[in-house]
Amino acid sequence: MKKIVRVGNISIGGGKPVVVQGMVKTPPSDVKTASWINSMADAGCRLVRIAVPNAVEASFLGGLRKKVKVPLVADIHFDWKLAVTAAAAGIDKIRINPSNIGSVRKVREVADVCRERGIPIRVGANSGSVKTLNKGDSPKVKARKLFSAVQKEVGVLEKARFYNIVVSAKAEDVETTIEVNRLLNKLPYPLHMGVTATGLPRDGIIKSSLALGILLREGIGDTIRVSLLADPIMEVKVAYSILSDIGLTKRKINFIACPTCGRCRVNLKAILDEIYGKFPDADMPSEKTLNVAVMGCEVNGPGEARNADLGIAFTGEKAVYFEKGKIVKTLSRASAVKFITAKIKNGVRS
Ligand code: SF4
Incomplete structure (x- = not known):
């Protein structure tokens, strides 16, 4: 020692x-x-x-x-x-x-x-x-x-x-x-x-x-x-x-995002930058981690993010909100960032 x-x-x-x-x-x-x-x-x-x-x-x-x-x-x-x-x-x-x-x-x-x-x-x-x-x-x-x-x-x-x-x-x-x-x-x-x-x-x-x-x-x-x-x-x-x-601390929010491919019809990087920008303390140590998935399509989004606590998958004009890998709600693309931001805030508090 x-x-x-x-x-x-x-x-x-x-x-x-x-x-x-x-x-x-x-x-x-x-x-x-x-x-x-x-x-x-x-x-x-x-x-x-x-x-x-x-x-x-x-x-x-x-x-x-x-x-x-x-x-x-x-x-x-x-x-x-x-x-x-x-x-x-x-x-x-x-x-x-x-x-x-x-x-x-x-x-x-x-x-x-x-x-x-x-x-x-x-x-x-x-x-x-x-x-x-x-x-x-x-x-x-x-x-x-x-x-x-x-x-x-x-x-x-x-x-x-x-x-x-x-x-x-x-x-x-x-x-x-x-x-x-x-x-x-x-x-x-x-x-x-x-x-x-x-x-x-x-x-x-x-x-x-x-x-x-x-x-x-x-x-x-x-x-x-x-x-x-x-x-x-x-x-x-x-x-x-x-x-x-490496598991020595937990961070407040862990963002999981797909790399995008030909199925993605949105600028996922800009969207994630916008969401991430609202949580400047996301990387700070915390008692628990909120896993948040931000995915480029509905095909693999919920599946790939099965372990996430909550997430959003963009489908072009729409966005699918899911929790624990299950689809919960469909939103317009325009309202998706605001919606997920509020959900993350709630998730961090709870
Ligand atoms: S989630 Fe969809 S857009 Fe993202 S990499 Fe997977 S298949 Fe491509």
């Missing part, structure tokens, strides 16, 4: 449910940063990491922390003094990168300040900054090198009698990510997981789903972040989708 680490009001490790993290994309000084962080929190993000690139930005952390409703993780590279400033500003966790923070003395100084304030440190290596990695290294070799970088830094912290640690190592490819997290899972500290530098959302979602899905199914991982070149709220939604699709 992993050690439990407290980050503000959040507990990670020790068999607790997997925590979804995110990273805000604006710096502490940006006037929009607090509002981004609070929107991420509203989408279910329970810890938000923020880059602290220099001393000027670090000076904004204290004010920012007071405006946001989730614990903040200060992401520090190169300058250990920024970590000290962030800790003094009331930040909830510090992330340092073993490859660029510098000497053992500097890491110990950060550990001393964090110990005094009860702030955990995440030792987070990534494939872009660990200098021992070579082009052509196999995923297994890359994973071992990343693991060694983390292990070395953890050793420095342990020698300083600092054990309030979270570990992570991120690579840009699925195989290395899986291998290194299997290695890190042997350490007694909670494990944060993610794939880094994933590219456009399409690629990032596939890579993150594969790597995190496989690891989580093996029971590995205490916190996750989906990194996407996209809105940070989308990252949070994808993270919850991964957790719910």
Whole structure:
């Protein structure tokens, strides 16, 4: 069992449910940063990491922390003094990168300040900054090198009698990510997981789903972040989708929609976008899931959606409403979206 680490009001490790993290994309000084962080929190993000690139930005952390409703993780590279400033500003966790923070003395100084304030440190290596990695290294070799970088830094912290640690190592490819997290899972500290530098959302979602899905199914991982070149709220939604699709959480509404074929006579994507747009919290965790089918025709619609709680199948000018796979009512196409939206609202409430 992993050690439990407290980050503000959040507990990670020790068999607790997997925590979804995110990273805000604006710096502490940006006037929009607090509002981004609070929107991420509203989408279910329970810890938000923020880059602290220099001393000027670090000076904004204290004010920012007071405006946001989730614990903040200060992401520090190169300058250990920024970590000290962030800790003094009331930040909830510090992330340092073993490859660029510098000497053992500097890491110990950060550990001393964090110990005094009860702030955990995440030792987070990534494939872009660990200098021992070579082009052509196999995923297994890359994973071992990343693991060694983390292990070395953890050793420095342990020698300083600092054990309030979270570990992570991120690579840009699925195989290395899986291998290194299997290695890190042997350490007694909670494990944060993610794939880094994933590219456009399409690629990032596939890579993150594969790597995190496989690891989580093996029971590995205490916190996750989906990194996407996209809105940070989308990252949070994808993270919850991964957790719910492998059965670790339930999402509020699960939309089931057919891919369409030559039988479909409506713009099903536009219809689903319109319905989905009315439920921005559909992906958020919930006690129960409402399964909603939106299908392109009456031939296979109810049958394919047999397991749905309710749904609609478009037949051209008409739309068939069904519950539990049984046809209940026929509507005009024009009234169908409004009707199903009301039914979903009722279903979510009941
Ligand atoms: S539900 Fe109808 S339109 Fe959709 S894929 Fe199946 S047959 Fe085609």
